[in-house]
Amino acid sequence: MFLFYILLYFWNILLKCFQLKFIFMDTVLSAGGPVDSKFLLYKLPKYIRKERPRTGLEYMYMDSLTQAWQLSKFLINRTQSALGQTLNQLYEAYKSKNDSTAYVIYNDDVPHSKHYSWKQGHTKGFLLLDKSQGFWGIHSIPLFPPFPEEGYGYPPTGKQNAQMAICITFRYNQFAEIDKQLLCYNPNIYNCSIPDIFQSDLPNLQKLCVGSALPLVPWRHLSKLQSAEGENFLHFAKSHFFVDDIYVAWMAQQLQTDLLAESWQHDGQELPSNCSLQHHVYNINLIKTPWNSTFSSYYDHSKWCVSWRYEDQWTCIGDLNRAPQQAWRSGGFICTQNQYIYKAFRHMIFHYHSCNNS
């Protein structure tokens, strides 16, 4: 086992030397999760019941090698964290002004900006790619990531509540599909570079990047994506023309499964658990950590859902909350039937609300 890690370690260095980019490392040689083309992280809230207050910067991490949540040894504000290492690749690309690399950073809540954009997507993420491959990160953190000029950092406003991120490496040919999905998203892009060599493959992203007129936007679009590792994902993108709760009106019915949903429901009104259509959606209200502590969904800003039935194994991670105003917002979800991801999330559900009338 030890030898394996040593080999892995040198393999990482080799990869770095030859500039084969887009690798992720987090808990290298410690928790056993070194390199993968996909990772998830769940940042813990500051307050967990019956525990001392935390820094609000600890996070749990998983990838194909760890296969379960592990507490990272780095805080999320460090460049050594999974997000720090990932975004540093984007910042390096920005610095080198490399014409063979494209990147995009988007967030409805832009760092240092006083203007909140209601018209654009309720969606947060980043992309970095060259003509061979790249990654797409989807997360829930407002005012993040920093502009490339500032380098990596984590906003203090993101400490209090739990947050979530998923980052997946795709081969280049998948980005044409992602480009279509992002047209539905209409993301609020606040920094980007899409060199001309990408124009024919990423026409929508280029228009979104420079702010030029967009083609007709579909109501919604479902895409099949395959990661560089060969894992399948289903991606839901809705535009603001699809005015409905994406969980009930689309995802649950499309996946043909009842869903348990975790989302931010703070703005006075919330959408209650819903059993009106064939497949139901139940709101989670209490989350359990792998060490059996709990925290209220009230302190969780992440947005995800899993199938109620273990056999269905769906996990979806994305942008939108179960709140009435979000029906008018664009955004999406990426879904997988990966058994380890399902298990990790399903086990975190401590309590959910059934429907009142059932």
Ligand SMILES: *[C@@H]1O[C@H](CO)[C@@H](O)[C@H](O)[C@H]1NC(C)=O
């Ligand atoms: C990260 O946050 C911790 C706790 O607030 C702080 O002590 C540390 O200086 C921060 N590190 C960086 C790199 O910002």
Ligand SMILES: *[C@@H]1O[C@H](CO)[C@@H](O)[C@H](O)[C@H]1NC(C)=O
């Ligand atoms: C630019 O990016 C390409 C593809 O990622 C890479 O092969 C090349 O080394 C980069 N050039 C510089 C100057 O960073």
Ligand SMILES: *[C@@H]1O[C@H](CO)[C@@H](O)[C@H](O)[C@H]1NC(C)=O
């Ligand atoms: C964003 O990115 C562009 C490169 O496309 C750069 O010229 C610009 O200064 C960046 N920063 C801000 C704050 O927009």
Ligand SMILES: *[C@@H]1O[C@H](CO)[C@@H](O)[C@H](O)[C@H]1NC(C)=O
């Ligand atoms: C459940 O959701 C659907 C789709 O959004 C909606 O039409 C229906 O009115 C909701 N049911 C209840 C009881 O809120």
Ligand SMILES: *[C@@H]1O[C@H](CO)[C@@H](O)[C@H](O)[C@H]1NC(C)=O
């Ligand atoms: C958490 O609770 C479960 C079921 O009650 C138990 O099987 C498990 O050992 C506990 N885990 C820890 C880390 O205490």
